[in-house]
Amino acid sequence: MLWACLRFPGLAFSAAFAATPEAGPSALLDNRARKRVIAAVSPEAADAGVKRGQSLAAARALCPSLAVRPRDRAAEARLLAELAAWCYQFSGHVSLIPPNALLMEAGASLRLFDGWPVLAARLKEGLAAQGHAYTIAAAPFAAAAWVFAATSDGMVLPQPEGVVRMLGTLTLAQSGLPSSTVKALSSMGFRRMDDVFRLPRPELTRRIGRDGIEWLDRLRGHTSHVLPAWQPPADFRQRIEFDSELDGSQPLLFPLRRLTRSLANLLAARDGGVQRFVLTLEHARGQVTHVTVAMAAPQRDAERLFELARTRLERTTLPAPARGMELHAEQLPMFRPPVRDLFEPVHGDGLDWPTLDERLRARLGDAALRQIALIADHRPERASRYGTPTTLVLPESRRRPLWLLPRPLIMRPDPVAVLAGPERIESGWWDGHDTRRDYYIVRTAHGQRAWAYLPSGTLDGWMLHGWFA
Amino acid sequence: MNAIAAPTLAQVLDHPGIWRRSAERQPRVRALPTGWESLDAKLPGGGWPQGALSEILFEHDGLGELDLVMPALATLTQEHRRVIFVAPPYLPYAPALVAAGVDLRFLHEIHAGSTEAAWSMEQCLRSGCCGAVVGWLPDIDYRSLRRLQLAAESGDACAMIFRPAQHAAHNSPAALRLKVSNSDEATYVDVLKSRGLLTTTAPLLRMRA
Known part of the structure; x- marks a missing residue:
């Protein structure tokens, strides 16, 4: 077993500022004992002298333009779950350690990913792309990995002996023991973990209690540590609430990108x-706008999902500024990557039809793309309609025009010559659309060939119905 | 010893940048047979140029202008390659399409306004997954035509565009321009322009008796 621990020190900050990032100095507020104190600061704010633990008034005095937001624990939990979803592609066992750490069993995946350096590089690349700062460490024991991720970023200790030696060099405060225990131990004169480990077990138990000794055992791998495995959910629903109302589609793109990316992470998992x-875009007074994004085939690429959603969103006119946005995907079907022939020459953009179809639908709307189906009906208007074509229907044996007029028009002037006909079409008495017409192929004065009809039994009143184009 | 021998005249003429006008050294045009033998005989490569724009100028509806392209399109759909109709002026009528040999599963229609139509046509051509893209764009300008020509080249697709005959006098970047007209109760096809064709005055071709 090799447990890799990822700690995200900036998680609370990213979760609170997810919807609308602040360009200037910003800070996170936490309620501690009924006092509002600074919990995290952005680099700009830190330059101005704002520090963790300061009161809001003190921070405001140091940096008047400071933007503050309360800590959002629910959003933090969601963001952590989303990161777990992303990590799930590297390991089958991912466990959440709230508020801001993840543990994953990497030992079984090392062979697949060609060793730790490659796996670490992929983690680094992926997390950097998502803009998350993190520290990482790996050890055979989960608790030790968690401790090392905080103290020594990038450390990998595959052997248990090395772990125990390394743990010995840590100070008590770094050990992950409860602060009351740390205080008690240091007042007894202990400085480093080495000193604690050297103590006989019954003595130690009397001093730090069962919980303390249990933790030390976990650190050194003396007892097994059962971690609940994170399970990817079966559907996706995520909502971002904005601080202010966003007008137009442009400002919505930032939260949209976040939502589609976290959807892509879950899909990868x-x-x-x-x-x-x-x-779903939420407006004032409970008004909502739904934008449905449908694809021809299942997709999971973050960039492509974003592009598709963006084109749909840009085509939608919003009745009012938006206050929140929710992305909901009910069904997450199987994904089959497209199969391409190895020797098939790729032309142009090298798109396949489903991709092109989606791109066109996204811009033009679903109704703009259609196919033509042949229907077994003698009435000319009903023999062809928009729908899914089948090969089961046999066409009419008589000549038919390539163009049909949407509805017959009075023909002016009258045709100059009749080339073929009449063909009596009489059908449809059963559904109330009874048709009785004599069709002719005629020629106009311009030399055009037309499909025209006379109401049956008459010789006057030509109606134009198609062109032999 | 002279390491670099002086090139012979034949070697110089083999340079790809030099094109000699002679019957056996015509530039090779890849083409899609039109299905009309007398027309194929007149066109370089023997058909609709692949990866290029063809323009069909017609005087009126119903002269047989669509009949001209149907055999080639039918062949494409039978080979399971997609044919896209962009902004057709009337309803493409299924019984006649099937009778012409079109496999309707591979025929798609895009319903769009004039700017969207040019955009969709370009997207389809560029994608590389369409056999032929046929558009009815009466108001298209030179710049858009040029874009379509480039898109057809990059996607190696066959682009066809139908326009009214009054545009025959205007300049066009299309590789092939045909004019469909009528006189004496018959339809004639006139090759106005054809890239790679040596004889400039091709005689009129009688198409529909």
Whole structure:
């Protein structure tokens, strides 16, 4: 077993500022004993002298333009779960350590990813792309990995002996023991973990209690440590509430990108795709706008999901500024990557039809793309309609025009010559659309060939119905 | 000893940048047979140029202008390659399409306004997954035509565009321009321009008796 621990020190900050990032100095507020204190600061704010633990008034005095936001624990939990989803692609056992750490069993994945350096590089690349700062450490025991991730970033200790030796060099405060225990031990004159480990077990138990000794055993791998495995959820629903109302589609792109990326992370974890999702924009007075994004085939690429959602969003006119945005994907079907022939020459953009179809639908709307189906009906208007074509229907044996007029028009002037006909079409008495017409192929004065009809039994009143184009 | 031998005249003429105008050294045009033998015989490569724009100028609806392209399109759909109709002026009628040999599963129609139509046509051509893209864009300008020509080249697709005959006098970047007209109760096809064709005055071609 090799447990890798990822700690995200900036998680609380990113969670609170997820929807609308602040450009200037910003800080996070926490309620501690009914006092509002600074919990985290941005680099700009730190330059101005704002520090953790300061009161809000003190921070405001140091930096008047400071933007503050309260800590959002629910958002932090969601962000951590989202990171777990992303990590799930590297390991089958990912465990959440709230508020801001993840543990994953990497030992079984090392062979697949060609060793620790490659796996670490992929983690680094992926997390950097998502803009998360993190520290990482790996050890055979989960608790030790968690401790090392905080004290020595990047450390990998595959052997238990090395772990115990390294733990010995840590100070008591770094050990992960409760602060009351740390205080008690240091008042007894202990400085480093080495000193604690050397103590006989019954003595130690009397001093730090069962919980303390249990923790020390976990650190050194003396007892097994059962961690609940994170399970990817079966659907996706995430909501971002904005601080202010956002008008127009442009400012909505930032939260949209975040939502589609976290959807893509979940899809990667589930090894699934998404074929349809709904964006819900919340306006004032409970008004909502739904934007449905549907795809021809399941997708999971973050960039592509974002592009599709963006084009749909840009085509939608919003009745009012938006206060919040929710992305909901009910079904996450299997994802099958497209199969391409190795020797098939790729032309142009090298898109496949489903991708092109989506791109066109996203811009033009679903109704703009259609196919033509042949229907077994003698009435000319009903023999062809928009729908899914099948090969089961046999076409009419008589000549038919390539263009049909949407509805017959009075023909002016009258045709100059009749080339073929009449063909009596009489059908449809059963559904109330009874048709009785004599069709002719005629020629106009311009030499055009037309499909025209006379109401049956008459020789006057030509109606134009198609062109032999 | 002279290491670099002086090139012979034949070697110089083999340089790819030099094109000699002679019957056996015509530039090779990849083409899609039109299905009309007398027309194929007139066109370089023997058909609709692949990866290029063809323009069909017609005087009126119903002269057989669509009949001209149907055999080639039918062949493409039978080979399971997609054919896209962009902004057709009327309803493409399924019984006639099937009778012409079109496999309707590979025929798609895009319903769009004039700017969207040019955009969709370009997207389809560029994608590289369409066999032919046929557009009815009466108001398209030179710049958009040029874009379509480039898109057809990059996607190696066959682009066809139908326009009214009054545009025949205007300049066009299309590789092939045909004019469909009528006189004496018959339809004639006139090759106005064809890239890679040596004879400039091709005689009129009688198409529909």
